[in-house]
Amino acid sequence: MTMGPEERFAAARALMVMIDEMIEGAILVDKDARIVWSNDKHVWFDSKQMASLGLRSVADMVGQPVERVIPHSRMREVVETGRSLPLDIMRYGEHILLVSRLPLRDEGGEVVGALAFALKNSLTYLRPIADRFNKLQSRLARMEQELAASRASKHTVENLIGFSPAMLQVKRLVRKAGQITSTVLLLGETGTGKELVAHAIHAASDRVDRPFVGLNVAAIPDNLLEAEFFGVAPGAYTGAGRQTRPGKFQLADGGTLFLDEIGDMPLPLQAKLLRALQEREVEPLGSNQVIKVDVRIIAATSRALPDMVKSGAFRPDLYYRLNVFPIHLPALRDRKEDLDILASFFSERTAVSLDQPMRDLTPSALDMLRGYDWPGNIRELANILEQLYVRTEGERILAEDLTDILPRTVASASVSPTRTRTLAEAMDELERSLILAALDEAKGNKLEAARNLGLSRTNLYAKLRKHGITTASEG
Numbered sequence: 174m175t176m177g178p179e180e181r182f183a184a185a186r187a188l189m190v191m192i193d194e195m196i197e198g199a200i201l202v203d204k205d206a207r208i209v210w211s212n213d214k215h216v217w218f219d220s221k222q223m224a225s226l227g228l229r230s231v232a233d234m235v236g237q238p239v240e241r242v243i244p245h246s247r248m249r250e251v252v253e254t255g256r257s258l259p260l261d262i263m264r265y266g267e268h269i270l271l272v273s274r275l276p277l278r279d280e281g282g283e284v285v286g287a288l289a290f291a292l293k294n295s296l297t298y299l300r301p302i303a304d305r306f307n308k309l310q311s312r313l314a315r316m317e318q319e320l321a322a323s324r325a326s327k328h329t330v331e332n333l334i335g336f337s338p339a340m341l342q343v344k345r346l347v348r349k350a351g352q353i354t355s356t357v358l359l360l361g362e363t364g365t366g367k368e369l370v371a372h373a374i375h376a377a378s379d380r381v382d383r384p385f386v387g388l389n390v391a392a393i394p395d396n397l398l399e400a401e402f403f404g405v406a407p408g409a410y411t412g413a414g415r416q417t418r419p420g421k422f423q424l425a426d427g428g429t430l431f432l433d434e435i436g437d438m439p440l441p442l443q444a445k446l447l448r449a450l451q452e453r454e455v456e457p458l459g460s461n462q463v464i465k466v467d468v469r470i471i472a473a474t475s476r477a478l479p480d481m482v483k484s485g486a487f488r489p490d491l492y493y494r495l496n497v498f499p500i501h502l503p504a505l506r507d508r509k510e511d512l513d514i515l516a517s518f519f520s521e522r523t524a525v526s527l528d529q530p531m532r533d534l535t536p537s538a539l540d541m542l543r544g545y546d547w548p549g550n551i552r553e554l555a556n557i558l559e560q561l562y563v564r565t566e567g568e569r570i571l572a573e574d575l576t577d578i579l580p581r582t583v584a585s586a587s588v589s590p591t592r593t594r595t596l597a598e599a600m601d602e603l604e605r606s607l608i609l610a611a612l613d614e615a616k617g618n619k620l621e622a623a624r625n626l627g628l629s630r631t632n633l634y635a636k637l638r639k640h641g642i643t644t645a646s647e648g
């Protein structure tokens with residue numbers, strides 16, 4: 174026997190009469206969200222509205238659009254989408270009710286209407302859940318506070334080491350950038366502290382309690398970048414391995430988005446980024462809807478963006494949009510006044526992390542450090558100190574300790590062995606010189622250099638960091 178809508182409504186009604194003991198209110202609507210039946214408990218009806226409409230009894234309601242008697246009803250959503258809303262918490266006047274809504278379908282699966290019922294004693298059922306929820310909420314809030322506090326204390330301007338005039342100027346600009354909301358562009362060679370400065374700006378801003386989200390453009394393959402930036406919409410067909418997820422813009426909503434190596438951004442995506450910055454909204458992959466976002470942008474690059482604009486590799490309009498508040502981070506070789514304090518800072522940090530006594534640097538060792546030109550800047554200095562602790566002994570750091578550890582200039586980093594070295598050292602040097610040669614040949618174009626070396630760009634990028642190779646001259 175097949176059942177038409179009428180029979181289905183009757184069955185649903187019979188069911189709800191049967192469970193009358195348990196339910197406070199029950200209602201049935203047709204596919205146009207007009208009331209077919211309701212029980213006579215009036216918890217969710219707006220009695221004033223009913224009176225003004227001249228509806229005195231349940232019978233008068235039949236045929237009325239459901240919203241006329243339950244102003245915030247979600248029944249229309251159920252009949253229109255065919256999706257049930259099995260658990261919803263609604264407030265009707267002084268009542269708080271647990272409401273379940275289900276679509277009614279015919280044999281062929283077509284939605285013919287929907288039913289809803291509210292559990293009696295909802296508050297009694299809800300209380301344990303609500304208590305647990307409240308407890309979790311306050312625990313989360315506490316943890317967020319602690320996290321923000323620890324983040325704030327680790328990444329403030331005060332933690333930027335250096336008192337050279339160039340560094341003092343950087344600190345002034347960082348504080349200023351904290352007070353405004355403009356886009357900041359951080360310029361400087363690799364390892365000069367761009368990421369650290371981005372954190373410090375965030376920590377100095379009133380967004381400090383909101384997320385700081387970083388995205389390294391060079392470390393992500395071009396074809397995945399768009400999804401990374403803007404997210405993937407539900408049901409989007411974007412090929413294997415990509416699931417619905419928010420993009421970095423959404424994750425950073427209300428906070429700061431740090432875009433590192435912005436100069437490595439492919440041109441088509443530059444246009445999309447520009448649009449997102451101008452409109453303050455993003456469109457997830459596979460979606461035709463835009464999402465409003467409130468994000469403060471800090472971009473960074475070690476490349477010469479003006480040259481890239483001239484050669485057509487970087488959009489001028491995006492460049493102007495980013496270059497609102499530029500901060501130049503000095504190379505370590507240009508602020509050697511800071512070397513002593515930085516070196517002892519990293520000496521202490523390494524000692525603590527290796528659980529060893531701290532070693533002082535002798536004047537001759539410091540002289541040697543000052544004589545080196547630090548292509549990898551502060552990151553390279555930190556690495557050198559770490560190597561000193563691991564590869565040498567002694568209570569103090571001597572110049573001799575450094576001779577083996579400080580890289581020789583590029584010209585002498587050849588393959589011919591001039592002294593006894595381990596195989597690993599020799600291979601490291603060979604790798605370094607091959608990368609430098611490939612970069613040179615590709616005129617600084619990392620993508621081309623990576624291709625010629627048979628490496629992925631991400632891989633090359635990791636190796637550049639490892640060897641402290643700067644790419645500031647490219648572009």
Ligand SMILES: Nc1ncnc2c1ncn2[C@@H]1O[C@H](COP(=O)(O)OP(=O)(O)OP(=O)(O)O)[C@@H](O)[C@H]1O
Pocket residue numbers: 332333334335361362363364365366367368369370433475551552555638
């Ligand atoms: N002024 C500073 N005081 C203390 N530590 C610093 C300072 N500048 C940089 N560092 C440290 O040096 C390392 C490199 O810094 P960071 O990653 O911020 O550089 P970067 O310019 O973003 O590098 P890249 O361009 O390669 O991404 C980090 O460990 C950072 O903590």
